[in-house]
Amino acid sequence: xxxxxxxxxxxxxxxxxxxxxxxxxxxxxxxxxxxxxxxxxxxxxxxxxxxxxxxxxxxxxxxxxxxxxxxxxxxxxxxxxxxxxxxxxxxxxxxxxxxxxxxxxxxxxxxxxxxxxxxxxxxxxxxxxxxxxxxxxxxxxxxxxxxxxxxxxxxxxxxxxxxxxxxxxxxxxxxxxxxxxxxxxxxxxxxxxxxxxxxxx
Amino acid sequence: xxxxxxxxxxxxxxxxxxxxxxxxxxxxxxxxxxxxxxxxxxxxxxxxxxxxxxxxxxxxxxxxxxxxxxxxxxxxxxxxxxxxxxxxxxxxxxxxxxxxxxxxxxxxxxxxxxxxxxxxxxxxxxxxxxxxxxxxxxxxxxxxxxxxxxxxxxxxxxxxxxxxxxxxxxxxxxxxxxxxxxxxxxxxxxxxxxxxxxxxxxxxxxxxxxxxxxxxxxxxxxxxxxxxxxxxxxxxxxxxxxxxxxxxxxxxxxxxxxxxxxxxxxxxxxxxxxxxxxxxxxxxxxxxxxxxxxxxxxxxxxxxxxxxxxxxxxxxxxxxxxxxxxxxxxxxxxxxxxxxxxxxxxxxxxxxxxxxxxxxxxxxxxxxxxxxxxxxxxxxxxxxxxxxxxxxxxxxxxxxxxxxxxxxxxxxxxxxxxxxxxxxxxxxxxxxxxxxxxxxxxxxxxxxxxxxxxxxxxxxxxxxxxxxxxxxxxxxxxxxxxxxxxxxxxxxxxxxxxxxxxxxxxxxxxxxxxxxxxxxxxxxxxxxxxxxxxxxxxxxxxxxxxxxxxxxxxxxxxxxxxxxxxxxxxxxxxxxxxxxxxxxxxxxxxxxxxxxxxxxxxxxxxxxxxxxxxxxxxxxxxxxxx
Numbered sequence: 001x002x003x004x005x006x007x008x009x010x011x012x013x014x015x016x017x018x019x020x021x022x023x024x025x026x027x028x029x030x031x032x033x034x035x036x037x038x039x040x041x042x043x044x045x046x047x048x049x050x051x052x053x054x055x056x057x058x059x060x061x062x063x064x065x066x067x068x069x070x071x072x073x074x075x076x077x078x079x080x081x082x083x084x085x086x087x088x089x090x091x092x093x094x095x096x097x098x099x100x101x102x103x104x105x106x107x108x109x110x111x112x113x114x115x116x117x118x119x120x121x122x123x124x125x126x127x128x129x130x131x132x133x134x135x136x137x138x139x140x141x142x143x144x145x146x147x148x149x150x151x152x153x154x155x156x157x158x159x160x161x162x163x164x165x166x167x168x169x170x171x172x173x174x175x176x177x178x179x180x181x182x183x184x185x186x187x188x189x190x191x192x193x194x195x196x197x198x199x200x201x
Numbered sequence: 202x203x204x205x206x207x208x209x210x211x212x213x214x215x216x217x218x219x220x221x222x223x224x225x226x227x228x229x230x231x232x233x234x235x236x237x238x239x240x241x242x243x244x245x246x247x248x249x250x251x252x253x254x255x256x257x258x259x260x261x262x263x264x265x266x267x268x269x270x271x272x273x274x275x276x277x278x279x280x281x282x283x284x285x286x287x288x289x290x291x292x293x294x295x296x297x298x299x300x301x302x303x304x305x306x307x308x309x310x311x312x313x314x315x316x317x318x319x320x321x322x323x324x325x326x327x328x329x330x331x332x333x334x335x336x337x338x339x340x341x342x343x344x345x346x347x348x349x350x351x352x353x354x355x356x357x358x359x360x361x362x363x364x365x366x367x368x369x370x371x372x373x374x375x376x377x378x379x380x381x382x383x384x385x386x387x388x389x390x391x392x393x394x395x396x397x398x399x400x401x402x403x404x405x406x407x408x409x410x411x412x413x414x415x416x417x418x419x420x421x422x423x424x425x426x427x428x429x430x431x432x433x434x435x436x437x438x439x440x441x442x443x444x445x446x447x448x449x450x451x452x453x454x455x456x457x458x459x460x461x462x463x464x465x466x467x468x469x470x471x472x473x474x475x476x477x478x479x480x481x482x483x484x485x486x487x488x489x490x491x492x493x494x495x496x497x498x499x500x501x502x503x504x505x506x507x508x509x510x511x512x513x514x515x516x517x518x519x520x521x522x523x524x525x526x527x528x529x530x531x532x533x534x535x536x537x538x539x540x541x542x543x544x545x546x547x548x549x550x551x552x553x554x555x556x557x558x559x560x561x562x563x564x565x566x567x568x569x570x571x572x573x574x575x576x577x578x579x580x581x582x583x584x585x586x587x588x589x590x591x592x593x594x595x596x597x598x599x600x601x602x603x604x605x606x607x608x609x610x611x612x613x614x615x616x617x618x619x620x621x622x623x624x625x626x627x628x629x630x631x632x633x634x635x636x637x638x639x640x641x642x643x644x645x646x647x648x649x650x651x652x653x654x655x656x657x658x659x660x661x662x663x664x665x666x667x668x669x670x671x672x673x674x675x676x677x678x679x680x681x682x683x684x685x686x687x688x689x690x691x692x693x694x695x696x697x698x699x700x701x702x703x704x705x706x707x708x709x710x711x712x713x714x715x716x717x718x719x720x721x722x723x724x725x726x727x728x729x730x731x732x733x734x735x736x737x738x739x740x741x742x743x744x745x746x747x748x749x750x751x752x753x754x755x756x757x758x759x760x761x762x763x764x765x766x767x768x769x770x771x772x773x774x775x776x777x778x779x780x781x782x783x784x785x786x787x788x789x790x791x792x793x794x795x796x797x798x799x800x801x802x803x804x805x806x807x808x809x810x811x812x813x814x815x816x817x818x819x820x821x822x823x824x825x826x827x
Contacts, residue, residue: 009463011451035440064444067451069460153392169396179439180399183446190450 003097003189004070011072013189015182016093018120019102020112021081024141027172028102029060029076032182035175036062074186081116090123098135098189099124100181102172103160105140105150110159117160135188137166139181144171204272208255214380216373219249219366226253226337230260233268233303233335237362239326240337241344244366247404250339253366254305257337261303269301275311279318291321299328303335310340310347312354319351326357336361369405374398377405378412387416401442458488465495474502475527501528508538515541542644548619551605551653560596560603561728563721569712573600576683577607580651584710586674586684588657590691591714594752597687598655600714604685605653612650619649623659627666634665643669647676651683657706658688662697674705684709717753722746725753729760730774735767740776748783759783 004011017025033041040063062074077096079089093099101120103113124131140156151159153169161167166184170177210230215223222244228236242250258270273281285294298304312319329336340347343365344358369377378394381387397415402408466479478498482489509525519541524534557577562570569589576587587604589597605620621629633642646652652673660666677684688695691713692706717725723746730737737745750756766782767774 009460009467032440035438037438037440040440064447067448069464070451072447072451168399175439179443183443186443186447187450190447 003192009070011067011070011190012075013073013097013186014075014077014095015098015100015185015189016096017076017078017100017102018089018093018116019079019081020104020109020116021083023081023102023104023109023113023116024172025078025081025100025102026058028100028139028141028170028178028181029058029078031172031175031178032062032076033060035179040065076182083115083119086119089119090126093120093123094127096134097192098137098185100185101136101138101160102141103138103156105142105153105156105169106145107149107151110151110156113156113160132163135185135192136163137168137181137185137188139168139170139172139177141170141172141177143169143177144174204255204258204270205251206259208252209259210256212380212384213249213252213256214369214373214377216369216376217367218369218373219244219253222253222364222366223256225362225364226257227260229335229337230257230303231264233261233265234333238330238335239358239361240335241340241358241361241363242337242366243340243343243363245368245404246341247406248366248368249405250366251307254307254337254339258303258305261335265302268303270303270305271298271301272305272307274307275309278306278322279311279315282318282321295321295325295328298325299332299334301334303337304329305337307339308341309338309358310342312347313349316351319354323351323354323357326354330357368401368403369408371398374402374408377408381409381412385416389415401446458491459483461491462495465498469498469502472502473526474505475529477527477529498528501531505531505534508534512538512541539644539648542641542648547617548645548649549621549625550618551602551609551620553606555599555602555606557600557603557607560599561721561724563718563724565715565718565721566596566600569600569714572710572712573604573607576604576685577611580608580683581681585678585681586686586706586709588686588688588692588706588709588711589714590688590711592716592751593689594754595714595716596753597714599753601653601655601685601687605651608651608683616650617648618651618653619646620653620655622655623657626654626670627659627663630666630669643673646673649677649682651685652677653685655687656689657686658690658695658698660698660702661695667699667702671699671702671705674702678705716751717756719746722748722750722756725756726760729757730763733760733764735764735774737774741774741779744776744779 017028019025058078060076064072064074077092079092121131138161140153157167168177168181170181172178222242225237225240229240242253244250254272258272261268262270282294285291326336343363344355375395375398378398397411462479462483466476469476482494505525505528512519524530524537572584572587575583589600591597602620605618608616608618629642633639660670686706691711692703723742726745727737727742763774763779763782766778772778
C-alpha cells in the first residue's frame, strides 16, 4: 500500500507514537481525540489494562476529509512502552510512515528514554527501514511537572536527539505541544511524497 | 508623507514567504522605472508590505540622491485628489505626482468603487510610465481580485510584476523575533524565542504582539512563560489548524498532473476501458505531457469504438470483446476486425471433388504434378507463383483444386485457401465496386493463406482487375503465401496482360500440361471404365488409347458414350462395340484416324471444337462407292 494512492485518490498516513512506558503516548492521542470535531471522530480503539496501561496498542483514525481531491486519513497508533511488549511494538511499527518519539522529561526517566530510543532504532532496522530517512519527531512530554524534576530541553536534545530532528516540549495532559508535534510529523511525512514518489519509505 | 525611517531593507527579515518580493523590490529600488513597472506587491496584513515600500524608498533615495520618492496610502491619495478637484487645482495635483521618480502607493485595494479616482489614476499612471517613472503598489489581494475596478486600470496594474508575500515560516519567525529583540535590546533565556515561534502566527504583527506580552510577563517578574503566548487572532480549534496545515502541504506535494491523470484513469475505467498506459504514466518521476497523453488515449479509444462498430456489423457476437477495451491491444483489435470481415464471407475454396490421388500422371504432365506436390509440401517458399498452362481439358483445374485440397488437408483445415475462377474473381470485384465494399473484398482475399486462380488469362485487358490482382499478389507473395494460377497459354502469350503482372507470373515456375499421351490415355480409359463398373480388356484399352483424344474431358465423353451404347444393346463394352460406336468399323477408318491424330497433334487449336466423328461419314461414303 502506498501513502498516496492516485488511483483511488486516497492519502493514508500511519503515524506511530513510540516511547518508554508511561511517557504519555496514549495521552497524546486522547488530547487529539478531544479536539477532533464530532463529525470527524472515528472510534478510538484503546486496548488497555485495568490500570490504564496500554496493553496492545491504541488506534485513532483521523478522517481529514477531502484535501485537493484526495480522501485523507491519518492513522495514529501508540505502542505499549513496557519493555516486555517488544513483539507488539515491532508489529505496530510495521508500515509506519512517520514516528513520534514521546520522551518523559523527568530526569529520573532519562535511562528509559534512551533505552526506548535504542529499541526504536533496532525495530526500524529489523523492518529494513533506515532510521535516518523515516520522518521522526521527538516530543519532551510532562513539561507541566515541577521544574526541579525535569531535565531542560537542551539537555534532553543532547541525550536523545542526536539526529537533530524537530523536537517539541509538550504537556500532553493539557494540550500544549501535542498538535505542534503531530503537525510537524505530518508535514515531514507528506513532504516525503515529493521525494519518494508516493511510495512508502 | 514621510517614510518611516525604520522600514529599511536591512531591518527586514527575509524568509521563504517574502524572498521573491524582496528581490523584486531591491531591483526596483536600484534602477527605478526600468525593470518591473509597476511592481505590485500583495499579501495578508502585517506581512511586511509597507516595510518593503519603505525599503524601496530609502534605498532609491540613497542610490540616487536628489531623486524624489513619494509615499502615499491610497486613502491619502484620494483625499488629496478630492481637495484638488474641489479647489480647481487638479493640474497642480497631477504635476506634483508626475514629477516624482518613485511613487509608492499603499493599500490600493481601497480603489473599489472610486470611479473618477480610477480614471485619474489611470491617466497619471500612463504619463508616469511614459516618462519612465517607477510605481510600486501594495494591496491585500491581487489586482484581478480587487472588485469594481476599471479593466484598463487592472491590466495596467498587472502589466509589470505581481509578487506576493506570505506568512513567515518557523525559521523566519525566530529570525524576526531575534531581530526584534536585538533592536529593542531584549534578552531571553535560550529556547524561549524558538518556543514562541513554534506557534504559527498568521502575520508578523501578531508575532510581535506575542513578544510584547512575553516582555510584559518578564517585566512583571513571571519567569519566561511560553505557554500562554497563544496568538490573538487564533481561529477555532487546534484540529482545524492542523487540518489547514496538512491541506497546504498536500496541495504543495501532491502534484496536480498526477491528479489529472488519476481522474482520467477513473473516467476511462468507468467507461470500461483498460488504462495501463495512464497507470504507467502515473508512476513516472516527472510530469509527462499530460494533455498530449490524454488526447492520444482518447483518440485510441475512439478508434477502438469504430473497430468494434465495424466488427459487430459483421458479427454481433464480437461486441464487448475484451480487445476493444484495451488501447494497448489495438493491433489485436484490428486483426480481429480484419478476420471478422474476411471470415464473414471467405473466398471460395477448392472443390473437394478434385483430389490429387485421382490425378493420373504420365510424361505429358509429370512436371506439373511434381511441381504441385512440391508446392503442397512447401507452400509459399519454392515455386511462388506456380502457373500451369495448357489447352483446355488436360487437368489444370483438377491439379489446381487438388493443390488447394492438399493444402487444406495438410493444415488440418486451418488454412484459408482462396480458389476461384478468374471470371468469378472479376465479377466479385465489380460487385464490390458497385456496393462500395471494395475494402471488405480486399480483406477477404488478403486474409487468405493461399490464392488459387483458374484461367487467369481472363484478367487480361481488364485494367482495374489487374490493378487489384497486382496489389493482392504483392501482399500475399510478400507474406509468403502460396499462389497458384492456370492459364490456357504462357504469360508471355496472354495479350493485354500488364507487364508487371506478366513478370510476376513468370517469376515462380511456369509449367505446361500437355494433351495426354498414349500411356496416359490408356490409363485414363482403364480408370474411367473401371469407375463406371465396366471392366475392359487390353484389346479394348489399346484400341481406345489409340483414339486421337486431346483432353481428359474427351476421354470421359468417350467412356460415357460407350457406356450408353452398351446399355442400349444390353452387351458389355467390347472391341466391336467400340469400333462401331467410334466409327472404327473398317481398317481404313483406322488409317484415316491415325492420320487425323498426326494432323491434330500439329495444329494448336481446341480439339473440343472439332467434330471428330467424320470417319463415320467416310465409312458410309466408301460403303456407297462399293
